[in-house]
Amino acid sequence: KAGVTQTPRYLIKTRGQQVTLSCSPISGHRSVSWYQQTPGQGLQFLFEYFSETQRNKGNFPGRFSGRQFSNSRSEMNVSTLELGDSALYLCASSLAGSFSGNTIYFGEGSWLTVV
Amino acid sequence: DQQVKQNSPSLSVQEGRISILNCDYTNSMFDYFLWYKKYPAEGPTFLISISSIKDKNEDGRFTVFLNKSAKHLSLHIVPSQPGDSAVYFCAAPGLNYGGSQGNLIFGKGTKLSVKP
Numbered sequence: 001k002a003g004v005t006q007t008p009r010y011l012i013k014t015r016g017q018q019v020t021l022s023c024s025p026i027s028g029h030r031s032v033s034w035y036q037q038t039p040g041q042g043l044q045f046l047f048e049y050f051s052e053t054q055r056n057k058g059n060f061p062g063r064f065s066g067r068q069f070s071n072s073r074s075e076m077n078v079s080t081l082e083l084g085d086s087a088l089y090l091c092a093s094s095l096a097g098s099f100s101g102n103t104i105y106f107g108e109g110s111w112l113t114v115v
Numbered sequence: 116d117q118q119v120k121q122n123s124p125s126l127s128v129q130e131g132r133i134s135i136l137n138c139d140y141t142n143s144m145f146d147y148f149l150w151y152k153k154y155p156a157e158g159p160t161f162l163i164s165i166s167s168i169k170d171k172n173e174d175g176r177f178t179v180f181l182n183k184s185a186k187h188l189s190l191h192i193v194p195s196q197p198g199d200s201a202v203y204f205c206a207a208p209g210l211n212y213g214g215s216q217g218n219l220i221f222g223k224g225t226k227l228s229v230k231p
Contacts, residue, residue, distance in 0.1 A: 004158070006158075031217075033218065035219075042221055043159075043204070043219075045217075045218035045220075048217035050217075056217025088156070092219075097217055098209070098218055101147060101166060102147075102208075103149070103161055103164060104161070104219055105161055106151070106158035106159045106160070106161075108157055109158045111156065
């Protein structure tokens with residue numbers, strides 16, 4: 001079955017712009033979560049959506065937002081981009097979320113460079 | 116305190132030998148652990164997991180051992196192959212009073228290099 005699909009894979013944006021990243025989870029999976037990976041900070045949790053509702057949120061500013069659609073596809077948006085937002089953004093899919101016994105599958109990621 | 120620690124940033128092993136990647140955690144309430152493998156510029160790939168009710172789980176060349184009293188787990192790869200060269204992450208679901216925090220808490224990763 002198809003894995004987690006993220007688009008676009010690579011993009012370059014200018015400071016102050018906004019960006020939207022898209023994620024299609026594995027068919028049947030209702031939980032989608034987003035992570036940011038940077039060399040210095042490792043993998044950091046942004047937020048998690050389940051059945052179109054944000055269930056959990058990490059410690060990121062309000063410039064980072066997301067949503068989930070009825071087909072479980074998810075988008076995340078970053079407004080007023082800063083140089084420090086340059087990172088690999090990863091989408092993760094699971095049946096019901098990040099808890100014991102539940103496997104989380106990641107997409108290939110979207111590489112964002114802010115110049 | 117909820118931390119997952121991988122104290123060895125890198126490990127170099129000869130092809131055919133055993134690779135042992137270590138992971139420590141701080142919260143004894145963690146009850147499930149996952150290992151991921153990651154190549155540069157790609158997303159993490161799920162390798163193997165273990166529940167706290169077990170002390171060992173095997174899948175082909177990969178075995179994970181869990182020592183709850185020491186709050187330590189390890190991933191063994193036998194035999195190691197050059198294609199195993201990647202960064203390996205240990206992770207655990209975050210916890211709150213209501214159950215899951217909805218996130219995975221990751222270690223910083225260990226870069227494994229398997230030399231032919």
